[in-house]
Amino acid sequence: MTAPQRPVCIELMAPLAGVMVPLETVPDPVFAQKMVGDGVSIDPTSDELLSPLHGKVTQLHRAGHALTITGDSGLEVLLHIGLDTVLLRGEGFAPLVSEGDTVATGQPLIRFDPVVVGAKAVSLLTQMVIANGELVTRYVPAKGLVTAGKDAALSVELAGGVVEQETIGATGAILSDEVTLPNPAGLHARPAAVFASGAKQYKSDIRLLRGSDSANAKSVVSIMGLATKLGDRVRVQATGPDAGEAAGTLARLLAEGSGEKPGDAPEAAAAAPVAEPGVARRTASGDIDELTGVSASPGLAVGHIVQFRQEVIDVREAGESPQRERARLESARHEARQQIEALKATLTDPSKAQILDAHLELLEDPDLNDMALGSISDGKSAGFAWRNGFQKQASTLEKLDNPLLRERAGDIRDVGRRVLALLAGVTQAQIEVPADSILIAEELSPSDTASLDRSKVLGFCTTTGGATSHVAILARSLGIPAICGIDEGALQLANGTLVVLDGSLGSLRRNPGAEDLEKAHERIRRQTAKREEQDLAASKLAMTADGHCIEVVANIRNAQEAREAVAAGAEGVGLLRSEFLFDDRDTAPSEDEQAAEYCAVAEALGRERPLVIRTLDAGGDKPLSYMPLPKEDNPFLGLRGVRVSLDRPDIFRTQLRAILRAAPIGNLHVMFPMVAAIEEVRAARKILLEEAGDRADSVKVGVMIEVPAAALIAEQLAREVDFFSIGTNDLTQYTLAMDRGHPKLAKKADALHPAVLRLIGMTVEGAHMHGKWVGVCGGIASDAMAVPVLAGLGVDELSVSIPAVGSVKAQLARVTMDEARKLAADVLRLGTAAEVRALLAPYAE
Ligand code: PEP
Ligand code: MG
Numbered sequence: 001m002t003a004p005q006r007p008v009c010i011e012l013m014a015p016l017a018g019v020m021v022p023l024e025t026v027p028d029p030v031f032a033q034k035m036v037g038d039g040v041s042i043d044p045t046s047d048e049l050l051s052p053l054h055g056k057v058t059q060l061h062r063a064g065h066a067l068t069i070t071g072d073s074g075l076e077v078l079l080h081i082g083l084d085t086v087l088l089r090g091e092g093f094a095p096l097v098s099e100g101d102t103v104a105t106g107q108p109l110i111r112f113d114p115v116v117v118g119a120k121a122v123s124l125l126t127q128m129v130i131a132n133g134e135l136v137t138r139y140v141p142a143k144g145l146v147t148a149g150k151d152a153a154l155s156v157e158l159a160g161g162v163v164e165q166e167t168i169g170a171t172g173a174i175l176s177d178e179v180t181l182p183n184p185a186g187l188h189a190r191p192a193a194v195f196a197s198g199a200k201q202y203k204s205d206i207r208l209l210r211g212s213d214s215a216n217a218k219s220v221v222s223i224m225g226l227a228t229k230l231g232d233r234v235r236v237q238a239t240g241p242d243a244g245e246a247a248g249t250l251a252r253l254l255a256e257g258s259g260e261k262p263g264d265a266p267e268a269a270a271a272a273p274v275a276e277p278g279v280a281r282r283t284a285s286g287d288i289d290e291l292t293g294v295s296a297s298p299g300l301a302v303g304h305i306v307q308f309r310q311e312v313i314d315v316r317e318a319g320e321s322p323q324r325e326r327a328r329l330e331s332a333r334h335e336a337r338q339q340i341e342a343l344k345a346t347l348t349d350p351s352k353a354q355i356l357d358a359h360l361e362l363l364e365d366p367d368l369n370d371m372a373l374g375s376i377s378d379g380k381s382a383g384f385a386w387r388n389g390f391q392k393q394a395s396t397l398e399k400l401d402n403p404l405l406r407e408r409a410g411d412i413r414d415v416g417r418r419v420l421a422l423l424a425g426v427t428q429a430q431i432e433v434p435a436d437s438i439l440i441a442e443e444l445s446p447s448d449t450a451s452l453d454r455s456k457v458l459g460f461c462t463t464t465g466g467a468t469s470h471v472a473i474l475a476r477s478l479g480i481p482a483i484c485g486i487d488e489g490a491l492q493l494a495n496g497t498l499v500v501l502d503g504s505l506g507s508l509r510r511n512p513g514a515e516d517l518e519k520a521h522e523r524i525r526r527q528t529a530k531r532e533e534q535d536l537a538a539s540k541l542a543m544t545a546d547g548h549c550i551e552v553v554a555n556i557r558n559a560q561e562a563r564e565a566v567a568a569g570a571e572g573v574g575l576l577r578s579e580f581l582f583d584d585r586d587t588a589p590s591e592d593e594q595a596a597e598y599c600a601v602a603e604a605l606g607r608e609r610p611l612v613i614r615t616l617d618a619g620g621d622k623p624l625s626y627m628p629l630p631k632e633d634n635p636f637l638g639l640r641g642v643r644v645s646l647d648r649p650d651i652f653r654t655q656l657r658a659i660l661r662a663a664p665i666g667n668l669h670v671m672f673p674m675v676a677a678i679e680e681v682r683a684a685r686k687i688l689l690e691e692a693g694d695r696a697d698s699v700k701v702g703v704m705i706e707v708p709a710a711a712l713i714a715e716q717l718a719r720e721v722d723f724f725s726i727g728t729n730d731l732t733q734y735t736l737a738m739d740r741g742h743p744k745l746a747k748k749a750d751a752l753h754p755a756v757l758r759l760i761g762m763t764v765e766g767a768h769m770h771g772k773w774v775g776v777c778g779g780i781a782s783d784a785m786a787v788p789v790l791a792g793l794g795v796d797e798l799s800v801s802i803p804a805v806g807s808v809k810a811q812l813a814r815v816t817m818d819e820a821r822k823l824a825a826d827v828l829r830l831g832t833a834a835e836v837r838a839l840l841a842p843y844a845e
Contacts, residue, residue, distance in 0.1 A: 039129030064093035092116035194259035204240025293486030315383030390416030534806035538569030574799025594658035602666025641674025714766025728778025792824030
């Protein structure tokens with residue numbers, strides 16, 4: 001029995017910006033009566049005709065006013081600019097393509113002069129019609145205003161199976177809605193792996209489409225090869241028995257970040273605070289005893305060189321029978337999988353174990369395996385075929401512009417070598433080294449790094465790789481000082497040479513003199529002492545050197561983290577990001593589910609420690625799959641934070657009821673995010689009070705100061721609420737007009753910009769006039785360097801990441817309030833974030 005054929009849906013992008021006009025109303029019977037074909041007309045506001053689909057220019061009129069694009073599906077789309085424009089004989093038209101050209105969706109086809117054409121032609125109305133309408137079973141034209149190349153102007157359904165193309169199988173292709181990628185660094189290895197593994201749950205053939213580019217959605221490497229970026233618009237195309245479900249579910253997965261939470265740092269941003277990822281800190285000393293590279297993992301080590309070289313693995317080219325070679329490959333991959341699983345079990349940090357999950361995914365990569373199986377069928381040995389396959393894929397990635405994706409070539413080589421070694425019968429032994437070793441290698445695989453014996457390896461340097469490589473991430477996780485991209489001269493250092501490795505500066509000093517060694521040991525002692533000081537401070541009440549108390553509390557997501565925060569010395573919770581209860585699911589959490597989590601957090605903290613629960617901060621960069629919000633050009637300026645809650649009072653009220661259930665067991669504070677206007681606070685508070693009824697006194701109400709407007713009216717806002725918490729992450733992006741997730745700008749969006757500091761100062765002033773307290777819960781509160789300034793500006797509470805609790809408390813204990821106030825006054829006189837940082841350098845950790 002054959003499966004019923006599904007229709008194939010093709011969306012044709014608007015070739016021009018403008019207003020959609022029904023074809024029937026066009027003042028030309030040829031079009032109005034659909035003699036040329038059915039379709040749409042656009043009254044244009046732009047002057048460059050863009051291709052509505054990927055295809056070939058199969059006809060370009062000599063007069064340059066019309067052309068036909070034939071899509072991959074065989075659909076013939078005729079585009080005709082204006083009415084009777086053929087009479088202009090080319091005047092005012094400049095074709096940008098030729099017949100036979102292949103064009104991408106959105107590619108400019110014809111530029112025209114609207115003044116010339118408009119003056120001489122009957123009308124500028126531009127038609128897009130399907131010339132071979134027999135393929136089409138349904139036309140769905142868009143209405144209203146459309147943007148060229150962005151909005152679909154016409155969707156057509158083709159009868160399944162009528163069109164036989166390789167992308168459209170017997171059951172028809174289902175195309176998902178367009179998704180805007182929320183991942184700050186696009187679909188790099190880990191989100192790509194999550195997405196590919198989601199795709200593999202389905203039998204259908206699944207492609208990830210971006211414009212005319214397409215990738216096998218089950219192949220991590222193919223996905224990474226698309227080199228997607230934040231904000232790229234993509235679709236899922238599924239062909240097969242479960243295509244409908246696959247396209248919908250996978251599109252949602254993409255919209256939710258493919259396992260990457262909004263605001264999660266991609267690998268690059270996970271660098272240690274002292275190291276600016278990817279920036280070589282080369283000294284200009286010209287000192288021949290100093291070799292420099294990129295800081296990959298901070299810390300200092302004194303030890304002896306051990307050179308490590310990867311063994312070259314030889315394989316025969318010719319295979320035995322293809323069946324035998326296939327079986328060999330299969331068994332080597334199976335064994336490699338077991339090895340990686342075993343290695344993974346030794347890693348305690350789950351985010352680092354994910355790196356090995358990505359390796360497992362690469363092992364199953366269908367493109368890589370297809371390539372290898374193809375070579376085996378051509379008579380090659382399994383080893384030869386596999387090596388060619390993974391090397392080819394690694395070099396494809398190495399050629400990409402995106403450094404993050406380039407670094408993934410190392411992961412492919414790592415997995416590739418593991419299987420190759422098994423095929424060649426070579427044992428890849430764990431790196432054996434004597435005590436106090438500093439390892440030098442051209443390249444260390446992530447697997448080598450993860451299995452280093454930390455008690456013997458004090459640090460390592462590689463001549464390849466950068467701060468974003470998985471090797472560097474693992475080194476940071478294991479706390480091993482490391483340098484990547486070091487001068488090749490390091491490979492010539494004799495085994496046993498005494499060296500000082502400074503992972504923070506990216507420098508390796510050989511033949512250190514007695515003085516160098518003394519200094520290094522002194523620094524190591526100081527670092528150890530600092531760690532101990534922080535551990536001690538963490539256990540005490542936070543206060544400045546002169547006894548002024550500033551609460552140090554934590555930013556958390558759930559009850560587990562509440563327990564970790566208390567153990568780390570946090571005096572409460574200044575920000576419970578409740579949206580983490582809401583994402584990664586198909587329906588909103590019920591009141592009971594939410595109440596259980598809030599109560600568990602309150603219980604973990606006890607009645608004394610404050611608990612600030614932020615109401616749902618969805619929208620903008622934090623989409624929720626079950627709460628479709630309208631598409632927006634500027635989501636950060638749209639329905640976000642409290643605006644979403646006010647727009648969806650049902651969800652808001654449920655959450656408030658759940659929060660209020662935790663009031664009897666905790667020191668409860670409710671906080672509304674992204675407030676810009678007093679009316680929003682009043683509306684939200686009113687709903688809260690309605691839900692609270694006679695329990696209204698059991699909870700304090702506050703707002704986040706994340707929008708400059710809120711800081712500027714802090715005094716007036718302070719009359720309405722009990723407290724403020726400054727979200728410097730958003731306050732900085734809105735003040736500097738720099739997207740906090742922007743791959744290039746995010747680094748410049750520095751909360752130590754004097755403009756942001758002034759707004760913090762104004763907020764404190766406004767709040768204190770009414771006796772209200774102010775916290776800071778954005779990332780800057782966790783930066784020890786910023787702590788004295790925030791104290792000096794009068795901030796009452798610092799809500800920090802759990803690992804920063806000790807260092808922030810220790811920093812507070814080092815300064816008096818007089819020093820802090822003077823420092824705050826000094827930085828407010830400066831003009832740039834760099835100047836502020838320079839002034840605060842002595843306070844850097
Ligand atoms: C902030 O904006 O600083 C903040 C703490 O909120 P989030 O990072 O969750 O947007
Ligand atoms: Mg925020």
